[in-house]
Amino acid sequence: FSALWWGGLCTLLFTLPLVLFLVYKLARKELTDADVSVREQRHSFYVFGALCMVVCFVVLLWLKAPQVLIEMFIGGLLMVMAFAIVTRFLTKVSVHTGAMAAATVAVAFYSWPWAIVLSGASALVIWSRLILKRHTSVEIVAGATISSTILFLAMLFQK
Numbered sequence: 001f002s003a004l005w006w007g008g009l010c011t012l013l014f015t016l017p018l019v020l021f022l023v024y025k026l027a028r029k030e031l032t033d034a035d036v037s038v039r040e041q042r043h044s045f046y047v048f049g050a051l052c053m054v055v056c057f058v059v060l061l062w063l064k065a066p067q068v069l070i071e072m073f074i075g076g077l078l079m080v081m082a083f084a085i086v087t088r089f090l091t092k093v094s095v096h097t098g099a100m101a102a103a104t105v106a107v108a109f110y111s112w113p114w115a116i117v118l119s120g121a122s123a124l125v126i127w128s129r130l131i132l133k134r135h136t137s138v139e140i141v142a143g144a145t146i147s148s149t150i151l152f153l154a155m156l157f158q159k
Helices: 002-027 043-062 069-087 097-108 112-131 138-159
Strands: none
Touching: 002 043, 043 069, 069 097, 069 138, 097 112, 097 138, 112 138
């Protein structure tokens, strides 16, 4: 029950506002598509997403969330910042791939069997990004490498 509570709270404070922001931007025709495929259109999402993460993080601290969740949020915020910088100055980053890679790394600290399952799911996400031509191999590698490295370090400090 505890995991559902924390997950629901994070969904309410982070995911839902980000989805509503996407819908708002689409309705105003400020985006070419729901994937936010155009690199220059992603900047406002990184800023808004980071703001939502900070709000959620403060609430998690206030409610005394489990330490592992706090550490993962720190890693997540660092990932968003790194993705924003790389996207701004180098190349678009695959956030989908990055999220799956980060989740796989985090789960690997607790359960190798589940990490293997998530690795398979990550492979499917990578395949879909390539097949749908949403990302290049470089963008996928960038997302996976940045997120895996940052979350691995965050989890190491948590241990």
